[in-house]
Amino acid sequence: MSVLYTIVPLEEVLAGWQAEEKINQGREVWVxxxxxxxxxxxxxVGKVIRLIHCGLDDYLNPQLSPGAVVKY
Structure with missing residues:
Protein backbone atom coordinates (compact mmCIF):
# COMPACT_ATOMS: atom_id res chain seq x y z
CA MET A 1 0.00 0.00 0.00
CA SER A 2 1.26 3.47 -0.87
CA VAL A 3 0.26 6.90 0.34
CA LEU A 4 0.52 9.91 -1.94
CA TYR A 5 0.78 13.30 -0.27
CA THR A 6 0.14 16.10 -2.78
CA ILE A 7 -1.60 19.43 -3.16
CA VAL A 8 -2.87 18.41 -6.60
CA PRO A 9 -6.64 17.76 -6.66
CA LEU A 10 -7.63 14.08 -6.73
CA GLU A 11 -9.39 14.53 -10.10
CA GLU A 12 -6.10 15.55 -11.74
CA VAL A 13 -4.12 12.77 -10.09
CA LEU A 14 -6.56 10.14 -11.35
CA ALA A 15 -7.12 11.72 -14.80
CA GLY A 16 -6.61 9.13 -17.52
CA TRP A 17 -6.73 6.21 -15.10
CA GLN A 18 -9.82 4.70 -16.74
CA ALA A 19 -8.30 5.16 -20.21
CA GLU A 20 -5.42 2.86 -19.21
CA GLU A 21 -7.89 0.15 -18.26
CA LYS A 22 -9.43 0.25 -21.74
CA ILE A 23 -6.02 -0.13 -23.40
CA ASN A 24 -5.19 -3.13 -21.22
CA GLN A 25 -8.38 -4.97 -22.23
CA GLY A 26 -6.87 -6.01 -25.54
CA ARG A 27 -5.91 -9.57 -26.46
CA GLU A 28 -2.44 -10.48 -27.69
CA VAL A 29 -2.48 -12.69 -30.80
CA TRP A 30 -0.30 -13.83 -33.72
CA VAL A 31 -1.58 -12.81 -37.16
CA VAL A 45 -12.05 -10.70 -35.30
CA GLY A 46 -10.32 -7.75 -33.69
CA LYS A 47 -9.21 -4.18 -34.22
CA VAL A 48 -5.43 -3.64 -34.10
CA ILE A 49 -4.28 -1.63 -31.09
CA ARG A 50 -0.52 -2.01 -31.47
CA LEU A 51 2.18 -4.23 -32.94
CA ILE A 52 4.32 -5.96 -30.32
CA HIS A 53 6.76 -8.18 -32.27
CA CYS A 54 7.21 -7.72 -36.00
CA GLY A 55 9.61 -6.75 -38.73
CA LEU A 56 10.21 -3.11 -39.63
CA ASP A 57 8.35 -3.48 -42.93
CA ASP A 58 5.20 -4.56 -41.06
CA TYR A 59 4.82 -1.04 -39.64
CA LEU A 60 4.31 0.19 -43.23
CA ASN A 61 1.60 -2.40 -43.99
CA PRO A 62 -1.77 -0.59 -43.93
CA GLN A 63 -3.53 -3.90 -43.14
CA LEU A 64 -1.67 -4.01 -39.80
CA SER A 65 -1.98 -0.34 -38.83
CA PRO A 66 -3.81 0.64 -35.62
CA GLY A 67 -7.55 0.60 -36.21
CA ALA A 68 -7.38 -2.01 -38.97
CA VAL A 69 -9.62 -5.06 -38.57
CA VAL A 70 -7.89 -8.46 -38.63
CA LYS A 71 -8.97 -12.09 -38.28
CA TYR A 72 -7.13 -14.25 -35.77
Missing part, protein backbone atom coordinates in the same frame (compact mmCIF):
# COMPACT_ATOMS: atom_id res chain seq x y z
CA UNK A 32 0.46 -13.62 -40.29
CA UNK A 33 3.65 -13.96 -38.23
CA UNK A 34 3.09 -10.67 -36.39
CA UNK A 35 2.47 -10.56 -32.63
CA UNK A 36 -0.01 -7.78 -31.89
CA UNK A 37 -2.54 -6.50 -29.39
CA UNK A 38 -6.12 -6.37 -30.68
CA UNK A 39 -9.43 -5.25 -29.26
CA UNK A 40 -11.93 -8.08 -29.85
CA UNK A 41 -14.99 -6.90 -31.78
CA UNK A 42 -16.43 -10.32 -32.75
CA UNK A 43 -15.41 -13.96 -32.30
CA UNK A 44 -12.09 -14.34 -34.15
Missing amino acids: EGVYMQVEPIAPG
Whole structure:
Protein backbone atom coordinates (compact mmCIF):
# COMPACT_ATOMS: atom_id res chain seq x y z
CA MET A 1 0.00 0.00 0.00
CA SER A 2 1.26 3.47 -0.87
CA VAL A 3 0.26 6.90 0.34
CA LEU A 4 0.52 9.91 -1.94
CA TYR A 5 0.78 13.30 -0.27
CA THR A 6 0.14 16.10 -2.78
CA ILE A 7 -1.60 19.43 -3.16
CA VAL A 8 -2.87 18.41 -6.60
CA PRO A 9 -6.64 17.76 -6.66
CA LEU A 10 -7.63 14.08 -6.73
CA GLU A 11 -9.39 14.53 -10.10
CA GLU A 12 -6.10 15.55 -11.74
CA VAL A 13 -4.12 12.77 -10.09
CA LEU A 14 -6.56 10.14 -11.35
CA ALA A 15 -7.12 11.72 -14.80
CA GLY A 16 -6.61 9.13 -17.52
CA TRP A 17 -6.73 6.21 -15.10
CA GLN A 18 -9.82 4.70 -16.74
CA ALA A 19 -8.30 5.16 -20.21
CA GLU A 20 -5.42 2.86 -19.21
CA GLU A 21 -7.89 0.15 -18.26
CA LYS A 22 -9.43 0.25 -21.74
CA ILE A 23 -6.02 -0.13 -23.40
CA ASN A 24 -5.19 -3.13 -21.22
CA GLN A 25 -8.38 -4.97 -22.23
CA GLY A 26 -6.87 -6.01 -25.54
CA ARG A 27 -5.91 -9.57 -26.46
CA GLU A 28 -2.44 -10.48 -27.69
CA VAL A 29 -2.48 -12.69 -30.80
CA TRP A 30 -0.30 -13.83 -33.72
CA VAL A 31 -1.58 -12.81 -37.16
CA GLU A 32 0.46 -13.62 -40.29
CA GLY A 33 3.65 -13.96 -38.23
CA VAL A 34 3.09 -10.67 -36.39
CA TYR A 35 2.47 -10.56 -32.63
CA MET A 36 -0.01 -7.78 -31.89
CA GLN A 37 -2.54 -6.50 -29.39
CA VAL A 38 -6.12 -6.37 -30.68
CA GLU A 39 -9.43 -5.25 -29.26
CA PRO A 40 -11.93 -8.08 -29.85
CA ILE A 41 -14.99 -6.90 -31.78
CA ALA A 42 -16.43 -10.32 -32.75
CA PRO A 43 -15.41 -13.96 -32.30
CA GLY A 44 -12.09 -14.34 -34.15
CA VAL A 45 -12.05 -10.70 -35.30
CA GLY A 46 -10.32 -7.75 -33.69
CA LYS A 47 -9.21 -4.18 -34.22
CA VAL A 48 -5.43 -3.64 -34.10
CA ILE A 49 -4.28 -1.63 -31.09
CA ARG A 50 -0.52 -2.01 -31.47
CA LEU A 51 2.18 -4.23 -32.94
CA ILE A 52 4.32 -5.96 -30.32
CA HIS A 53 6.76 -8.18 -32.27
CA CYS A 54 7.21 -7.72 -36.00
CA GLY A 55 9.61 -6.75 -38.73
CA LEU A 56 10.21 -3.11 -39.63
CA ASP A 57 8.35 -3.48 -42.93
CA ASP A 58 5.20 -4.56 -41.06
CA TYR A 59 4.82 -1.04 -39.64
CA LEU A 60 4.31 0.19 -43.23
CA ASN A 61 1.60 -2.40 -43.99
CA PRO A 62 -1.77 -0.59 -43.93
CA GLN A 63 -3.53 -3.90 -43.14
CA LEU A 64 -1.67 -4.01 -39.80
CA SER A 65 -1.98 -0.34 -38.83
CA PRO A 66 -3.81 0.64 -35.62
CA GLY A 67 -7.55 0.60 -36.21
CA ALA A 68 -7.38 -2.01 -38.97
CA VAL A 69 -9.62 -5.06 -38.57
CA VAL A 70 -7.89 -8.46 -38.63
CA LYS A 71 -8.97 -12.09 -38.28
CA TYR A 72 -7.13 -14.25 -35.77
